[in-house]
Amino acid sequence: TDKDGDGRAEAPVVFADDIKHAMSIAVRPVWMNAIQLPGQTEATPQNAMQVFLATRRDLQLLEDIDGDGQADRRHVLLKLDTTGDYPHNGLAGFAFDSMNNVYIGLGENLGRDYTLIGRDGAKLSGGGEGGNIYRFRPDGSGLEFWSTGYWNPHASCIDAFGHLFTVDNDPDSRPPCRLMHSVRGGDFGYRFRNGRKGLHPFTAWNGEIPGTLPMLAGTGEAPSGILAYESAGLPEEFVGDLIGGSWGDHRVDRFRLKQKGASYESVAEPLIVGDQNFRPVGIATAPDGSLYLTDWVLREYKVHGRGRIWRISSVDAQAHKSIDFAAIKSLADQAQLLQHIESPKLAERRVAARRLASLNIKPLIALARNEKAPVRARYEAVTALIPHKGLDHERQLTQYGLATAAPYDAVQALYLEHYNQLPSIPRTMEILQSPMGNDPQYLLGSMRSLSPLIRSLGSSQPRASVTLLGKVASLSDPFVFGELVQQLRSTLTTPQIEKTLSSKAELEPSLRLALVLAAVGRSEPFEQVAALGLADTDAQVRRVTVQAVAEKKLVALRPAVEAVLTSEPMNEELFLATLAAIEMLDGKSPIDFDKTPAAKYVIPILKSSLDKPGIAMQAIRLAQPKESPEVAALLAGVVAGAHPLELKREAVRSLATSPTPEILAVLQTVADDEQADPTLRQWAFLGLANQPSIETDWWVQHWSRSRNTQLVSVILGGLKPRINEPGVTEKLDLGKLPPENSTLFEAVALALPTDSTQISDPMKHLLASRPKTSDEWATLVEDSRIEDSAAVTRGQLIFSHPNGPGCIKCHRLEGRGGLIGPDLSHVGGTFSTEKIITSILEPSREISPQFTTWVMTTPEGQVHTGMLVFENEGKTFLGNAEGQTIELKTIDVETRTPSKTSVMPEKLVDKLSRQEWLDLIAFLRSRK
Numbered sequence: 001t002d003k004d005g006d007g008r009a010e011a012p013v014v015f016a017d018d019i020k021h022a023m024s025i026a027v028r029p030v031w032m033n034a035i036q037l038p039g040q041t042e043a044t045p046q047n048a049m050q051v052f053l054a055t056r057r058d059l060q061l062l063e064d065i066d067g068d069g070q071a072d073r074r075h076v077l078l079k080l081d082t083t084g085d086y087p088h089n090g091l092a093g094f095a096f097d098s099m100n101n102v103y104i105g106l107g108e109n110l111g112r113d114y115t116l117i118g119r120d121g122a123k124l125s126g127g128g129e130g131g132n133i134y135r136f137r138p139d140g141s142g143l144e145f146w147s148t149g150y151w152n153p154h155a156s157c158i159d160a161f162g163h164l165f166t167v168d169n170d171p172d173s174r175p176p177c178r179l180m181h182s183v184r185g186g187d188f189g190y191r192f193r194n195g196r197k198g199l200h201p202f203t204a205w206n207g208e209i210p211g212t213l214p215m216l217a218g219t220g221e222a223p224s225g226i227l228a229y230e231s232a233g234l235p236e237e238f239v240g241d242l243i244g245g246s247w248g249d250h251r252v253d254r255f256r257l258k259q260k261g262a263s264y265e266s267v268a269e270p271l272i273v274g275d276q277n278f279r280p281v282g283i284a285t286a287p288d289g290s291l292y293l294t295d296w297v298l299r300e301y302k303v304h305g306r307g308r309i310w311r312i313s314s315v316d317a318q319a320h321k322s323i324d325f326a327a328i329k330s331l332a333d334q335a336q337l338l339q340h341i342e343s344p345k346l347a348e349r350r351v352a353a354r355r356l357a358s359l360n361i362k363p364l365i366a367l368a369r370n371e372k373a374p375v376r377a378r379y380e381a382v383t384a385l386i387p388h389k390g391l392d393h394e395r396q397l398t399q400y401g402l403a404t405a406a407p408y409d410a411v412q413a414l415y416l417e418h419y420n421q422l423p424s425i426p427r428t429m430e431i432l433q434s435p436m437g438n439d440p441q442y443l444l445g446s447m448r449s450l451s452p453l454i455r456s457l458g459s460s461q462p463r464a465s466v467t468l469l470g471k472v473a474s475l476s477d478p479f480v481f482g483e484l485v486q487q488l489r490s491t492l493t494t495p496q497i498e499k500t501l502s503s504k505a506e507l508e509p510s511l512r513l514a515l516v517l518a519a520v521g522r523s524e525p526f527e528q529v530a531a532l533g534l535a536d537t538d539a540q541v542r543r544v545t546v547q548a549v550a551e552k553k554l555v556a557l558r559p560a561v562e563a564v565l566t567s568e569p570m571n572e573e574l575f576l577a578t579l580a581a582i583e584m585l586d587g588k589s590p591i592d593f594d595k596t597p598a599a600k601y602v603i604p605i606l607k608s609s610l611d612k613p614g615i616a617m618q619a620i621r622l623a624q625p626k627e628s629p630e631v632a633a634l635l636a637g638v639v640a641g642a643h644p645l646e647l648k649r650e651a652v653r654s655l656a657t658s659p660t661p662e663i664l665a666v667l668q669t670v671a672d673d674e675q676a677d678p679t680l681r682q683w684a685f686l687g688l689a690n691q692p693s694i695e696t697d698w699w700v701q702h703w704s705r706s707r708n709t710q711l712v713s714v715i716l717g718g719l720k721p722r723i724n725e726p727g728v729t730e731k732l733d734l735g736k737l738p739p740e741n742s743t744l745f746e747a748v749a750l751a752l753p754t755d756s757t758q759i760s761d762p763m764k765h766l767l768a769s770r771p772k773t774s775d776e777w778a779t780l781v782e783d784s785r786i787e788d789s790a791a792v793t794r795g796q797l798i799f800s801h802p803n804g805p806g807c808i809k810c811h812r813l814e815g816r817g818g819l820i821g822p823d824l825s826h827v828g829g830t831f832s833t834e835k836i837i838t839s840i841l842e843p844s845r846e847i848s849p850q851f852t853t854w855v856m857t858t859p860e861g862q863v864h865t866g867m868l869v870f871e872n873e874g875k876t877f878l879g880n881a882e883g884q885t886i887e888l889k890t891i892d893v894e895t896r897t898p899s900k901t902s903v904m905p906e907k908l909v910d911k912l913s914r915q916e917w918l919d920l921i922a923f924l925r926s927r928k
Contacts (some may be wrong), residue, residue, distance in 0.1 A: 003096040004110055004744070006310065013069045013070065013474075014070065014453070014879055015062065015069065015070055015071055015231050015869065016049065016051075016053070016062050016070070016071040016074070019053070019055060020055060021055050021056035021057070021087040021320050022053060022054075023054045023055060023056060023087070023091060023092035023093075023154075023386070024052075024053075024054040024090070024091075024092045024094055024155070024282070024345045024656045025051060025052065025053050025054075025088065025094075025095070025282075026052045026094040026156075027049070027050070027051050027052075028049075028050040028052070028138070029096050029347070029350075030325045030347050030351055031347060031350040031351045031354055032096070032100050032138060032786075033046065034046045034047075034048055035050055035061065035138045035139055036139070036168065036295055036428065036873065037075055037119070037139050037140075038119075038120075038141075039164050040138065040742070044063065044065065047066065047067070047326075048063055048064060048065050048067075048069070048542070049063070049064035049069075049918065050063050050064075050095055051063075051071070051310075052060070052077075052102070054092050054093070054094065054104060054243035055090070055091065056085070056086075056087050056088075056090035056332055056780040056831070057079070057080040057082065057085075057091070058076050058078060058079045058080060058082075058091070058092055058139070059073055059076070059077045059078035059079075059091055059104060059138075060075065060076055061074070061077050062074055062076065063075075067803070068126035068849060069145070071886065073431070073803075074138075075119075076090070076118060076119070076140075077118070077119050077136070077139070078104070078117065078118055078119070078140055078141030078143065079116070079117045079135065080106070080115075080116055080117075081114060081115040081116075081117060082109060082112050082113065082114035082115070083112050083113075083688050084109040084110045084112035084114065085429075085790060086155075087106065088152060088169075088314035089106070089108050089109055089110060089152050090106065090107055090109060091107075091276060091535070092104075092105050092106075092107065092154050092377045093105040093153055093154050093156045093166070093857030094156070095156040095158045095164060095869055096158065096160055097156050097158050097164075098158075098162060098379075098380070098383040099383065099386065100137070101135050101136070101137065102135070102137070103133055103134070103135050103146060103156055103158070103164060104133070104134055104135055104136070104137055105131060105133050105150065105152075105153030105154065105155075105156060105166065106131055106132045106134065106153075107131045107150075107152035107153070107154075107158075107190040107721055108130050108131050108132075108150075108152060108190075108850070109127070109131075110192070111193055112126040112127055113125070113126070113127035113128075114126060114127055116134065116143065116245040117143075118136060118138065118140050118141055118142070118143035119139060119140025119141055119143040119194065119632070120143075120757070121141070122141070122142070122143040122144075123143075124143060124144075124256055125143055125335070126741070127834065128191070128193030128529045129148060129149075129191060129192065129193065130148060130149055130150055130151065130190040130191055130192045131148070131149075131150030131151055131152055131153050131168070131190070131524065132145065132146070132147065132148045132153075132327075133147045133150070133153055133156065133166060133182055134146055134581050137510055139340070140293065140577075143809055144518055145451070146182065146184055146185075146770075147163075147182045147184065147185065147186040147187070147188070147447065148186075148187050148188070149170045149181065149186070149187040149188030149189045149191075149204070149212060150166065150190060150668045151168050151169060151189050151190050151192075151198075152169040153166045153167070153168055153169075153182075153228045154168075154169045154180065154223070154225075155167050155211060155225045155244070155282075156377060157226045157227045157228045157242065157760070158208055158228065158820060158838070159228035160229070160230045160240070160241065160346055160379065160411075160412055160414070161375075161376075161379060161410035161439065161441070162265075162408075162414075162441060163184070163441065164180065164181070164182040165180065165181055165182075165216070165226060165228065165242055165670075166177065166179070166180045166182045166224035166226070167179050167225070167226045167244055168180060168188070168190075168215075168225070168867045169222055169223055169224060169606070169659050171623055173619055174197070174199065174205040174470065175218075175868035175869075175871045176218030176219060176220075176221075176852065176868050176869065177219045177221060177222065177223050177246075177536065178206075178215040178217075178219065179214055179215060179216045179217040179219050179223070179226070179242070179244070179266070179268075180213070180216055180217075180250070181213075181263045181440070181479075183213075183263075183440075183482075183483075183827055184480060185482070185483075186213050186488045187211060187212050187213060187482070188204075188205060188212060188213050188215075188410045188477075189205060189206075189207065189208070189209060189212035189213070189844060190203055190205065191203045191598065193590065194590045194591070194593075195483070195590055195592075195593065196591070197295050197589040199351065199593075200579060200580060200590050200591075200593050201547075201573070201576045201577045201579075201580045201593070202547050202550070202551065202577070204849055205344055205512070207478050208480075209544070210457050210513055210517065210543070210544050210546075211481070211482060211485055211517045211544065212482075213263075213478050213479060215538075216257075216263065216264050216266055216267060217252065217255055217265065217266040217267055217852075218267075218852045218868075219244065219246065219248050219255060220246025220251050220268065220279075220896060220898075221246055221248025221871075222246060222247035222248035222249075222894065223244050223245065223246055223247070224245060224247050224281040224282065225244055225245045225280065225282045225283035225292075225293075225294075226242055226244035226283070226494070227241055227242070227243055227244070227280055227283050227284065227285055228240070228241075228242055228700060229241050229285065230285070230344070230345065230346035230376075231244070231285050231289035231316060231344065231345045231346065231347075231533070232247065232283075232289045232343075232344040233286070233288055233289020233291075233313055234290075234313075234314050234346070235291065235314060235571075236290075238254070239344060240257065240491055241254050241255060241257070241282060241846070242254070242255040242257065242710060243265070243271065243280060243291070244246070244283065245256070245280025245282075245283055245293065245845075246280065247281055248896075249278050249895065249896045250273065250274045250275060250276060250277075250278040250279065250280075250895060251270050251271075251272065251273045251274070251278075251895075251897070252270075252272040252273075252280055252283070252293065252312075253268040253269060253270055253282070253898075253925055254268075254269045254270075254271045255267070255268060255269070256269070256527070259436060259437075259440070259477060259567060260795050261435050261440075261443075261475075261477035262435060262443040262444050262477055262479035262480050262483075263320040263440055263477075263479045264440070265845065267852060267900065268898040269769070269896060269898070270898070272312070273895065273897065275894075276299070277297050277298065278294055278295060278895055279295055279297055279298065279299070280293050280294070280296075281294045281295070281296050282294040282394025286311070286322075287322040287323050287325075287347070288313075288321055288322045288323075289313075289345065290311055290312060290313035290314075291311070291313070291752065292309060292310070292311055292692065293309065293310040293311075293312060294307065294308075294310075294311075295308040295309070296305060296307055302347045307592040307674040307747045313928075314423075317554045321851075323345065323347070323348050324695075325347070325348075325351050325661055327744075328340055328348065328352050328355060329349050329351060331352075331355060332359065334356060334359060334363055335705065335726075337352045337353075337355055337356040337359075337363075338352075338356070338367065338710040340352030341353050341356070341367065341377045341380055341381065341476050342373075342374055342376075342377045344749075346539055348364060349376065349377065349380045350383075350384075350538030351384065352380075353380040353384035354382055354384050356384065357384040357385060357387070357388060359387055364382075364384055365385070365396050365397065365611035366859060367381040367383075368381040368382045368411070368424050370503075370644040375409055375410065375411060376691070378411045379410055379411050379414065381769055382397070382414045382415070382884070383414065385397070386414070386418050391537075394688035395892075397419065397807055402415055402421055406430070406431055406434070406437065406438055407436075407437035407438045407439075407441040408423075408431065408438045408439060408446075409438075409439050409442070410442070412439065412442050413442040415441045415447060416442060416445045416446065417441070417445055421751075422448055422449040423445065423449055423452065424449065425444050425449055425452075425453065425468070427446075427466060428446045428447065428450065429447045429471065429472070429597055431443060431446060432446070432447070432472060432475060432476070432477075432480060433471075435477070440479070443479075443480070444479060444480070444483045444776065447472070447480070447483050447487055448470075448487070450469065450472065450484075450487060450676055451487065451491060452466040453468055453469055454469065454487055454491045454492065455486055455491060455492075457469060457492075457500055458491070458493075458496035458497070458500055459496070460491040460513060461500055461503050461505035462780060462856050463505075463798075466505050466506065466507060467512055467513070467815065470507065470508035470510070470511045471569065471599070473506055473507075473508055473510035473513070473514045474510045474511075481510070481514065482504055485514050485521070486518075488514055488515060488518035489517075489518040489519075489871050492515075492527070493522075493524065494519050494522050494525065494528075494766065495524075496528060497515050497518060497519045497529055498519075498528045498529050498532065500515060501516070501529065501532045501533075502532055503540070506861065508919045509536075509537075509540065509541060509885060510540075510909055512536060512538060512541050513538065513540050513541050513544065515529075515537075516529060516532075516533045516541055516544055516545055516548075517544055518562045520544070520548040520679060522778060523832040526548065526549075526554065526556060526676065527556075527557065529544055530549050530557055530560075531546030531555060531557070531560065531927070533551070533561075534557070534560045534561065534563070534564055536544065536546060536834070537569075539569050539570065539573070539574045540573075540574075542567065542574055543574040543577045543578075544576075545575055546574075546577050546578050546581040547577055547580075547581060547751065549561055549581060549585070550581035550582075550584040550585055550892065551584070553584075553585070554585075554613055555585050557872075558582065558585045558586075561581050561582060561680025562582060564578045565578050565612075565614075565615045566609075566612045566614055566615050567581075567614060568613075568614045570615065570617065570618050570815070570823065571826075572618060572621065572622070572814060572825060575618035575619075575622070576622075579767075580603055580856070587757045597627055597628070598623070598624055598627065599623075599624070599627050599628040599630070599631050600624045600652070601619070601622070602619045602620075602622055602623045602631055603630055603634065605620055605622070605864065606620070606631070606634040606638070607634070609787065610638065610643060610647065613644065613647065615734070616647055616730075617647065617650055618656055618815070620635065620647065620650040620651050621650060621654065621814050621816060623651075623654045624637055624654075624658055624659055625654065625655055625658050625660050625663055626658050627664065627852060630661055632655070632662055632889070635651045635654055635655050636663060636666045637651050637656065638651035639651045639652050639670060639680070642913070645677060646839045648677070648680060649677070649679055649680060649683070651672060651814070652667070652680050652683045652684060653683050653800070654816065655667060656683045656684065656686045656800070656814070657686075657687070657800055657808060657817070658772075658817045659688075659691065661693075664687075664688065664693065664694070665687050665889045667684040667687045668684070668688060669687050670684035671684040671688060671702070672716065674705075675835075679710060679711070679793065681711060682710060682711055682714045682797055683797070684716055685711070685714045685715055685717075685718055685795060686717070686718075686800060686801055686802070687776070688718060688802055689714075689717055689718040689801065689802050690718075690802045690803065694718075696719075696722045696725055696728060696754050697731075699715060699719050699722065700719075700728065700731045700732065701719050701879065703715050703719065704732075704733070705730055708878055709741065709743075710793075710794060710797075711745060712744060713743075713747060713794075713797075714797060714801070714915075715743060715749055716748065716751060717801045717802075717803045717804060718803070719732070720751050721803060723751055723752065723753075724753060729752070729756065729758045734748060734758050734760075735780055739769075740852055741846070742766060742915075743913055743914075743915035743916075745763055745766055745769070746763070746766045746770075746913040746914065746915075747913045747916065748763070748909065749763035749764075749766060749767050750767075750912075750913060753922060754848075769815060770914065771914075774841040774842060775840075776887055777837070777841055777909055777917065778834070778837050778838075779843070779912060781833065781837060781917075781918060783920050784918050791921050791922040791923070792919075792922050792926045793920035793923075794916075794919040794922025794923075795921070795922050795926075796914075798912070798916050798920045798925050799813065799920060799921070799923055799924075800816075800817075801811075803910050804911060804916075805908040805909075805910070805912060805920070806882070806905075806908075807824075807920075808880075809883025810879065810883045810903075810904070811823065812825070813825055813927070814825070814896065818879070818883045819869055819879070820866070820867050820879030820880075820885075820903065821851060821867070822851060823878075824924065824927060825927060826923050826927055826928060827925075827927050828924060828925040828926055828927040828928045829928035831925075833874065833921070833925050836921060836924050836925060837921065839904075840908060840909065841909060843902035843904035843905070843906065844900060844901050844902040844904075844906075847900075847902050849903070851903070852867070852868075852899070853865060853866065853867055853899040853901055853902060853903045854866065854867070854868055854878065854896050854897065854898055854899065854900050855896070855897045855898075855899050856876070856878065856893050856894075856895065856896045856897075857894050857895045858888070858892075858893065858894055859892065859894050864886050865880065865903070866876055866878030866880040866881075866885075866886060866901070867879045867903045868877045869885055870885075871890065872890065874889060874890050875887060875888070875889065875890060876888045876889070876890045876893055879903065880901050880903065881904065881905045887908040922925065
């Protein structure tokens with residue numbers, strides 16, 4: 001404490017000792033009455049100091065009854081029974097909501113079995129599933145599961161409106177660390193049993209697997225503390241923001257929340273940056289609105305006795321005095337209490353509202369119903385009234401306080417949750433389809449109104465239920481989809497799910513997916529649902545089913561799982577998931593799956609299954625010629641052999657996008673064969689485009705001989721890096737280009753140096769008439785509407801050409817390409833055309849949390865910029881705009897700072913002709 005007010009603490013007093021592996025502490029919130037434990041012989045006085053302490057294997061309540069600053073009593077509220085003993089992956093991270101519930105995190109526990117035991121004897125067991133969050137009452141009773149899929153949820157916080165946020169530490173090989181909006185029943189995808197690194201196909205990190213949820217934002221390395229700022233000690237603009245520390249990056253970040261459907265998104269903004277001896281861990285708001293921050297100081301984990309506590313305040317900190325909560329708790333003046341309830345400080349609002357509720361609930365009812373009152377004050381009024389359920393305020397609130405039209409705020413969410421004021425089904429459908437402005441908890445809670453539809457779906461599958469639930473399942477909001485799965489799981493039995501899936505009702509694929517996932521989470525036998533899921537025509541349904549069969553160890557279904565490999569349609573995710581499922585069913589450890597080269601799976605398939613197009617296609621797409629000479633030889637054999645044309649095209653694409661010196665001759669043979677399929681030749685030319693061993697004259701000769709316009713365009717791409725060589729433009733004889741071929745004309749003009757004498761007047765006119773702004777490029781797409789198969793084919797070549805916009809350098813597509821940007825295999829199904837266009841023209845406008853650009857510095861002053869691709873075993877890999885990876889020793893990264901600028905380059909459209917731009921968009925939106 002700072003008794004003399006000089007801004008520095010005096011000598012500390014030991015409150016409690018003899019503690020092993022302490023992880024988190026929290027003082028009983030000031031609005032919470034003193035905790036009375038069952039069996040106590042004497043009541044705990046209201047002014048007693050009660051402190052929650054989380055250690056690696058238990059949660060304790062420490063009590064100072066006599067006020068001497070030292071704990072007099074110690075009680076175990078929760079006990080973790082396990083053989084796991086690593087300090088940092090057990091219990092940690094408290095959060096308290098307005099209804100006096102307490103939340104605690106449990107780390108991955110090294111995958112060991114465990115049982116978490118409440119003070120009332122309640123038990124929750126698990127092991128290997130990853131980290132979880134639990135909720136319980138302050139006396140250790142009422143223990144219940146909240147959410148799962150974390151690595152180590154070291155810290156959580158709850159904002160003014162009851163939304164729970166969690167930081168997840170140490171992603172190992174799946175950067176970045178995560179900030180999540182933790183909802184009841186949510187699954188954030190991590191599974192320790194599938195390998196610590198998180199690279200297994202059954203493990204998700206950003207909602208990649210159906211039914212799992214994405215992160216809200218990426219954080220700095222090793223986030224260990226988070227709070228929602230609700231006070232007055234910092235500038236007003238910070239109210240409602242999240243603030244958290246990054247132990248590994250010596251930084252405190254600010255997160256401004258932006259609604260995204262039924263959740264939020266944000267980007268880390270550095271607030272405080274220190275040197276290598278600044279290691280922020282815990283963070284808390286002081287009564288005067290300033291912040292307290294613990295600092296571990298050193299990189300080493302061992303206890304060293306050099307830790308610090310910092311106080312962070314605004315320059316006018318003296319204007320914000322600490323609150324006398326004891327005075328508020330004894331205040332009788334109702335008008336003054338109402339003033340306190342409108343305070344910017346959450347604790348003051350909450351204490352005053354509870355005091356007023358004990359005196360007279362009528363002013364609180366009036367405040368709750370006053371739409372012009374601040375929403376934070378109305379929220380506290382309702383939460384203070386809820387414990388008084390049964391009095392007349394229930395009728396008055398629900399009769400006069402309910403909103404009759406969107407948007408529905410957090411106060412309406414309280415009415416919904418605690419007074420069961422569900423909206424009508426039409427209103428629920430309306431807000432789910434237009435969610436912005438509605439509180440996320442209201443959006444998810446409103447879905448309980450769908451229960452009648454779900455019950456009828458499980459009995460007779462009426463058309464109305466099938467249609468409306470299909471619409472909900474098809475919304476592109478993972479939080480809404482996850483809630484629907486939970487509603488189906490809690491309402492329908494597994495036999496009802498089986499009956500629905502096997503009925504003749506025309507269920508949307510997304511609804512069938514939700515039904516299968518609902519059955520996965522139930523304890524009833526899964527075999528019959530699995531049989532239906534494995535035979536489903538939708539790849540995503542089969543994908544989640546093969547995973548469930550493997551994880552449930554249903555070995556008898558192995559033949560049916562293997563048969564999925566020959567099913568159609570097939571995609572990369574399903575292919576890899578099926579291979580992983582087969583290995584798991586065969587008793588192999590999932591831990592080593594990511595260490596196995598793709599060649600292990602690809603080679604046998606290329607040798608034996610070329611007569612099965614679906615599986616052969618995926619094997620070819622995964623084939624990496626650079627990984628294995630045998631793979632390269634097998635692909636070359638596909639190209640040269642008597643195989644279906646589609647397989648030959650896939651094989652030459654794999655060779656072209658991953659060429660090796662040994663296969664250049666194969667590509668050159670295909671390119672030289674004027675009788676070969678034009679598409680094969682186009683991809684062969686593409687693969688040779690940047691090969692220095694191919695002479696310029698060879699390109700010129702093909703330019704002169706080719707009559708196929710698309711072939712000429714691809715050849716032009718190969719000539720671009722050579723066009724400044726002496727005499728090349730003269731050999732191309734550009735004067736003979738037909739002006740009516742404006743697409744080729746414009747592409748040639750873009751390839752030439754701006755001062756080239758070869759740029760004719762028609763070319764200059766074409767260049768001058770090009771769109772100048774992002775809006776004009778977007779309008780060009782809107783006005784065009786040309787999207788035939790030829791445009792899609794041309795767009796794929798543009799996407800993949802090394803001398804084009806360079807998309808494939810960073811983005812993966814159907815098993816090929818870079819790993820720096822997001823996988824675009826299904827971008828047309830997840831992004832609107834408008835968003836695809838905006839993402840290319842203005843890549844920094846909206847950056848997904850997982851693809852944040854980081855600026856890293858070393859002690860030598862070197863600066864590296866890129867996206868975190870991989871971080872493990874002491875190495876950090878950044879991906880830059882050229883698709884290249886930069887390897888750094890993690891220990892040499894002195895600072896890392898998030899950037900608001902995307903790693904994706906600006907002005908990519910400047911490299912494209914108008915037709916090439918239209919073709920690229922046509923191709924991207926065809927990927928569904």
